[in-house]
Amino acid sequence: xxxxxxxxxxxxxxxxxxxxxxxxxxxxxxxxxxxxxxxxxxxxxxxxxxxxxxxxxxxxxxxxxxxxxxxxxxxxxxxxxxxxxxxxxxxxxxxxxxxxxxxxxxxxxxxxxxxxxxxxxxxxxxxxxxxxxxxxxxxxxxxxxxxxxxxxxxxxxxxxxxxxxxxxxxxxxxxxxxxxxxxxxxxxxxxxxxxxxxxxxxxxxxxxxxxxxxxxxxxxxxxxxxxxxxxxxxxxxxxxxxxxxxxxxxxxxxxxxxxxxxxxxxxxxxxxxxxxxxxxxxxxxxxxxxxxxxxxxxxxxxxxxxxxxxxxxxxxxxxxxxxxxxxxxxxxxxxxxxxxxxxxxxxxxxxxxxxxxxxxxxxxxxxxxxxxxxxxxxxxxxxxxxxxxxxxxxxxxxxxxxxxxxxxxxxxxxxxxxxxxxxxxxxxxxxxxxxxxxxxxxxxxxxxxxxxxxxxxxxxxxxxxxxxxxxxxxxxxxxxxxxxxxxxxxxxxxxxxxxxxxxxxxxxxxxxxxxxxxxxxxxxxxxxxxxxxxxxxxxxxxxxxxxxxxxxxxxxxxxxxxxxxxxxxxxxxxxxxxxxxxxxxxxxxxxxxxxxxxxxxxxxxxxxxxxxxxxxxxxxxxxxxxxxxxx
Amino acid sequence: xxxxxxxxxxxxxxxxxxxxxxxxxxxxxxxxxxxxxxxxxxxxxxxxxxxxxxxxxxxxxxxxxxxxxxxxxxxxx
Numbered sequence: 001x002x003x004x005x006x007x008x009x010x011x012x013x014x015x016x017x018x019x020x021x022x023x024x025x026x027x028x029x030x031x032x033x034x035x036x037x038x039x040x041x042x043x044x045x046x047x048x049x050x051x052x053x054x055x056x057x058x059x060x061x062x063x064x065x066x067x068x069x070x071x072x073x074x075x076x077x078x079x080x081x082x083x084x085x086x087x088x089x090x091x092x093x094x095x096x097x098x099x100x101x102x103x104x105x106x107x108x109x110x111x112x113x114x115x116x117x118x119x120x121x122x123x124x125x126x127x128x129x130x131x132x133x134x135x136x137x138x139x140x141x142x143x144x145x146x147x148x149x150x151x152x153x154x155x156x157x158x159x160x161x162x163x164x165x166x167x168x169x170x171x172x173x174x175x176x177x178x179x180x181x182x183x184x185x186x187x188x189x190x191x192x193x194x195x196x197x198x199x200x201x202x203x204x205x206x207x208x209x210x211x212x213x214x215x216x217x218x219x220x221x222x223x224x225x226x227x228x229x230x231x232x233x234x235x236x237x238x239x240x241x242x243x244x245x246x247x248x249x250x251x252x253x254x255x256x257x258x259x260x261x262x263x264x265x266x267x268x269x270x271x272x273x274x275x276x277x278x279x280x281x282x283x284x285x286x287x288x289x290x291x292x293x294x295x296x297x298x299x300x301x302x303x304x305x306x307x308x309x310x311x312x313x314x315x316x317x318x319x320x321x322x323x324x325x326x327x328x329x330x331x332x333x334x335x336x337x338x339x340x341x342x343x344x345x346x347x348x349x350x351x352x353x354x355x356x357x358x359x360x361x362x363x364x365x366x367x368x369x370x371x372x373x374x375x376x377x378x379x380x381x382x383x384x385x386x387x388x389x390x391x392x393x394x395x396x397x398x399x400x401x402x403x404x405x406x407x408x409x410x411x412x413x414x415x416x417x418x419x420x421x422x423x424x425x426x427x428x429x430x431x432x433x434x435x436x437x438x439x440x441x442x443x444x445x446x447x448x449x450x451x452x453x454x455x456x457x458x459x460x461x462x463x464x465x466x467x468x469x470x471x472x473x474x475x476x477x478x479x480x481x482x483x484x485x486x487x488x489x490x491x492x493x494x495x496x497x498x499x500x501x502x503x504x505x506x507x508x509x510x511x512x513x514x515x516x517x518x519x520x521x522x523x524x525x526x527x528x529x530x531x532x533x534x535x536x537x538x539x540x541x542x543x544x545x546x547x548x549x550x551x552x553x554x555x556x557x558x559x560x561x562x563x564x565x566x567x568x569x570x571x572x573x574x575x576x577x578x579x580x581x582x583x584x585x586x587x588x589x590x591x592x593x594x595x596x597x598x599x600x601x602x603x604x605x606x607x608x609x610x611x612x613x614x615x616x617x618x619x620x621x622x623x624x625x626x627x628x629x630x631x
Numbered sequence: 632x633x634x635x636x637x638x639x640x641x642x643x644x645x646x647x648x649x650x651x652x653x654x655x656x657x658x659x660x661x662x663x664x665x666x667x668x669x670x671x672x673x674x675x676x677x678x679x680x681x682x683x684x685x686x687x688x689x690x691x692x693x694x695x696x697x698x699x700x701x702x703x704x705x706x707x708x
Contacts, residue, residue, distance in 0.1 A: 083654075083657040083658065084657050086653070088650060088653075088654075119684070120683075120684050120685055121684075122659065122683045122684050123657075123658065123659045123683050123684070123685060126657065204653055204656035204657060204661065205656065205661050205662060208656065208659075208661040222684050223684075225681075233669075233670055233679075234670065237670040237671070237672065237679075239673045239674075240673075242672075242673055243673055327688075331672045331677060331679070331688050332672050332673065334672060334676075334677050334688075334690070335672060335673075335674055335676060335677075338690070446647075446651050446689070446690065446692075446693040447677055447688070447689065447690045447693065448654060448655065448658065448687060448688070448689060448693070449677075449687070449688045450658065450685060450686070450687050450688075451679055451685075451686040451687070451688060
């Protein structure tokens with residue numbers, strides 16, 4: 001009976017594509033989560049990678065090119081981490097559709113590279129059954145062989161090769177060991193697998209027994225338990241020390257993005273000032289120089305300054321994720337999440353929302369429960385994303401002198417920043433609580449989370465992450481922020497009166513600012529902030545460039561710099577109100593667009609935008625009143 | 632039966648909806664497998680379980696639906 005399932009599947013599939021000289025061969029990389037799949041992908045493709053989305057779904061499509069010794073290239077596609085091919089979650093459906101050749105606009109792969117964790121073969125071998133049943137040439141890489149060896153485990157890859165009728169190799173992708181046969185496989189691809197037997201794919205216990213039998217044939221000796229992981233966990237999941245360390249890690253991350261990034265940011269700033277002066281000297285001293293220097297250089301430059309800080313934040317998130325600590329953090333946080341009606345699975349999207357709400361909204365795909373998913377999407381933009389950092393940094397540095405709070409560990413500025421992060425967090429959780437006890441009420445979904453062993457993050461993987469982030473940030477600076485800078489420069493210089501540029505308050509931008517001023521005056525904002533609030537509807541960090549441009553056009557403010565100009569122009573109440581406004585407001589077109597796409601209608605993004613803006617106005621109003629009364 | 636930290640049991644059956652129990656079985660919670668209760672989040676929930684060489688965290692209400700028999704009876708089977 002085990003054969004029938006497999007035949008039915010094989011019959012339903014289109015035949016493997018025939019060799020085509022024009023198209024580079026396509027090889028899919030498949031594997032369970034935590035099998036080191038992406039490390040293999042990085043090893044094979046290096047920097048020749050591209051991330052996009054599959055049409056119609058939001059699972060990330062990671063494509064890369066591997067250059068072979070014979071000069072040919074192979075396209076590699078890194079499929080999402082899966083435990084089985086039964087299409088239940090979105091990730092599994094994508095993997096299934098790509099492998100079956102049913103993904104629209106995507107060719108069926110010519111071969112499959114299955115990556116399994118050799119220290120966890122008992123479970124991971126189960127995935128070999130549906131993969132081999134595909135009828136595509138396949139190679140199985142038993143990854144993390146160094147770990148297996150060091151912990152006293154072993155497996156006979158030769159015996160597995162015979163049983164499975166497909167090449168099986170031991171390798172260690174992090175150390176670049178044992179990947180030679182993989183390169184050969186990419187060159188030749190080889191024949192379709194001819195396994196001795198396959199279990200009925202729908203029957204998990206049978207598949208499990210099949211995998212166990214294979215293990216015995218290959219004299220699989222599971223490794224000793226990961227001693228270091230156990231030792232670290234007894235500390236990091238300790239009833240008292242666990243939460244203490246969790247809190248300490250958070251504090252250290254914030255303090256360091258504030259203090260360590262400072263010298264780097266200063267050098268970027270001088271580089272921008274220096275290059276602006278140099279470019280200015282190349283352009284004739286007309287309106288064109290003003291556009292280039294005051295418009296583009298000031299506008300884009302004042303945002304670029306924050307690149308080091310944002311990269312540092314992503315570096316920390318990368319280290320936490322790659323080391324395996326993130327799963328422990330989710331475990332520690334689950335009770336808190338449950339209290340507001342969410343689940344531990346919402347934790348990871350919400351944590352990525354600290355970097356950016358867009359990937360966070362995409363990451364909610366792993367939440368099977370639709371209502372939990374929408375609730376998570378709706379609260380994700382409250383988490384303090386990297387685009388808020390420039391705004392917070394500017395205002396805090398302008399208004400708050402740096403003094404130690406907890407000795408050398410925490411200063412006033414980092415503490416203020418931490419407070420703002422906390423504020424966003426509280427807003428998110430209060431909102432979740434309200435949503436989950438009213439319109440999005442649902443049954444509690446089960447929480448299942450694998451705890452991977454701790455691993456040392458590799459420089460390579462961290463480097464690739466940072467490179468990705470830097471590219472995205474620079475692309476934004478080169479498109480949306482550049483465009484806003486140019487538009488702002490134009491509206492700040494028009495209409496010409498008698499052939500001369502009007503004073504900024506009588507320009508189009510000034511008029512616009514003055515129009516909205518009555519609405520924002522109760523918050524302690526003036527019309528210049530009003531212009532910033534309007535331009536930052538595109539993206540939060542744009543306000544920094546806008547304020548830089550507007551204050552840069554005032555002759556006396558120009559010499560004092562933006563921070564000093566703000567200090568003179570805003571009351572402390574207005575400054576705190578501005579921080580609160582940015583903590584709550586949904587000033588981000590990309591997020592609105594992605595929520596629209598993810599939820600399938602304009603209903604949720606509009607509700608979300610209205611709710612967040614109302615909360616921002618109310619919060620800023622209260623903040624202004626309270627601070628003004630206290631001081 | 633309920634496992635306390637450090638205790639071991641044999642999984643007898645999963646008293647859970649089809650899709651949840653499939654997911655858990657793919658992670659190694661297959662009837663007949665030995666399960667060890669390991670560390671937990673502060674307050675004891677969720678708890679990490681060692682099964683089939685992996686460590687999986689489950690909330691108390693899910694874990695309560697994994698019906699176990701004592702480890703000793705495994706030898707009799």
